[in-house]
Amino acid sequence: MNLLLAEDDALLADALSAELRTAGFAVEHAPNGAVAEYLLLKHGFDLVVLDLGLPMVDGLTVLKRVRAAGRTMPVLVLTALDSLDDRVATLNAGADDYLTKPFDFPELEARLHALLRRSRAGAGGATAGAAGGPGAATTLGRLVFDRDTRRATVRGEPLELSPREWQLLDLLLGQRDRVVTKDQIGQAWALDGGEAVAGGSIEVYIHRLRRKLEQSGLVIRTVRGLGYLLELEA
Known part of the structure; x- marks a missing residue:
């Protein structure tokens, strides 16, 4: 490496x-x-x-x-x-x-x-709660999310995501219209044996991902006391 x-x-x-x-x-x-x-x-x-x-x-x-x-x-x-x-x-x-x-x-x-x-x-798309099956690209709002190629675009423009941001978006898409808890996010990140992540750090990643999805027609809503919900803008 x-x-x-x-x-x-x-x-x-x-x-x-x-x-x-x-x-x-x-x-x-x-x-x-x-x-x-x-x-x-x-x-x-x-x-x-x-x-x-x-x-x-x-x-x-x-x-x-x-x-x-x-x-x-x-x-x-x-x-x-x-x-x-x-x-x-x-x-x-x-x-x-x-x-x-x-x-x-x-x-x-x-x-x-x-x-x-x-x-x-x-890069390989091996995350929990993934959206779509093998070879499938997910289109939601103005977001196109392709797990196989690890490529995401908004209005045709590449969406640059860190590895954790990618996993977070993958999980939220897979659980669309269902609340994703901080525990679920931490477990998904820990599947590879990585360090545990504090709740405050998860909030930072949610904030960063919200900013990157501003033009996508999608919103990440905080459900107080429960977690986060990805849904189409009203």
């Missing part, structure tokens, strides 16, 4: 690169945000480990620009900040997971493998 490590601390970068290579990753190192952005826009990576406190261009800006350019590879953010606002800002910018410093390498490795499994499951 090709992995980009964006980390400005040379000692930490060297240690992480050695550990990651031992774990089977092909690692390329970016010492600052400008280099990280260039590499992510010019080359394909299966995974990204992105420090937020990068010089030249900070990690959050790099993440926003890369997502705006349509890059959907899983991104794990490293940060020394762990407030709710910081976590929400990171997830809203397009991160798939985050890990606070200091951390133990086994946890980082486990999270990276979980991100890979989620990404592969989304």
Whole structure:
């Protein structure tokens, strides 16, 4: 697996690169945000480990620009900040997971493998509660959702989704007109053996997905105390 490590601390970068290579990753190192952005826009990576406190261009800006350019590879953010606002800002910018410093390498490795499994499951359409059968594309409102090709469009324009956003939309489509609880969402995300997700993080992903579906003719309605409901706009 090709992995980009964006980390400005040379000692930490060297240690992480050695550990990651031992774990089977092909690692390329970016010492600052400008280099990280260039590499992510010019080359394909299966995974990204992105420090937020990068010089030249900070990690959050790099993440926003890369997502705006349509890059959907899983991104794990490293940060020394762990407030709710910081976590929400990171997830809203397009991160798939985050890990606070200091951390133990086994946890980082486990999270990276979980991100890979989620990404592969989304690419192959192997998620719970899927809409439609094999080879079938689901059309609802102005959304076309094709599980086999892992392609979604709204009004013919590609809908860029992170692996977790893809799984969430797949689950909501499969349960259309039925309430999907936070427990169901957490279980669907955990099918690949990934980390448990806090309810607050689910709300962030729901918010992000709502914004991306604004032109689709679909709405995700919050059913207080129960969960979420995908339905056509009235």
